[in-house]
Amino acid sequence: xxxxxxxxxxxxxxxxxxxxxxxxxxxxxxxxxxxxxxxxxxxxxxxxxxxxxxxxxxxxxxxxxxxxxxxxxxxxxxxxxxxxxxxxxxxxxxxxxxxxxxxxxxxxxxxxxxxxxxxxxxxxxxxxxxxxxxxxxxxxx
Numbered sequence: 001x002x003x004x005x006x007x008x009x010x011x012x013x014x015x016x017x018x019x020x021x022x023x024x025x026x027x028x029x030x031x032x033x034x035x036x037x038x039x040x041x042x043x044x045x046x047x048x049x050x051x052x053x054x055x056x057x058x059x060x061x062x063x064x065x066x067x068x069x070x071x072x073x074x075x076x077x078x079x080x081x082x083x084x085x086x087x088x089x090x091x092x093x094x095x096x097x098x099x100x101x102x103x104x105x106x107x108x109x110x111x112x113x114x115x116x117x118x119x120x121x122x123x124x125x126x127x128x129x130x131x132x133x134x135x136x137x138x139x140x141x
Contacts, residue, residue, distance in 0.1 A: 003051045008032060010044040019044055054117075062117040065124030068095075069112045069132055071141060076111055078121045092116070092131050094141055112141070 006028035008019040019035065022028040028046045035044045064081035092114035097103040112132050118124035135141040 004048045005051060007047050007049050008035070008044050009047055010035075057117045062119060064115050065118050065121060066115045067113065067124050067128040069125070069128050070109050071111075071132070071136070073129060073132065075125050075128075078125055080121070081115055092128060094135070110141075 006022045006025045008022070008028055008031060009016065010019055011017050020028070020031055022031070025046065025048070032044060032046055065078060066081050067078045068076040070076060092112055094110055095113045096110050097108045098110050112128060112135070114128070116124050116127045118127055132141070
């Protein structure tokens with residue numbers, strides 16, 4: 001079971017600052033209320049951060065893989081990712097390339113893409129293929 005902390009962040013780039021780190025959203029909201037009225041740069045915002053992200057997966061011997069798969073199940077690409085914890089969310093989305101200006105009217109098919117935790121490339125492709133069949137079965141692709 002993953003635990004979270006809540007962080008108040010403000011600003012951006014060289015003006016980015018962590019105002020505080022809190023054990024509960026309620027505590028962060030108390031401080032956020034005290035910050036109201038501050039107006040410079042990107043105002044303060046509460047962000048939820050997961051504690052110990054990806055440690056369980058890495059300890060299990062898994063690595064991140066990014067897969068691009070067409071609707072018919074053809075794998076366009078499968079690449080092992082360099083580790084970066086925000087990739088580890090297992091988010092898979094249909095990339096509607098056929099509607100984006102760079103690909104429109106060029107015969108490029110939409111694809112399911114995203115990063116997954118897997119033992120190897122074969123395992124990653126299997127995970128994405130299962131999601132693909134689920135999306136098709138539920139008329140979401």
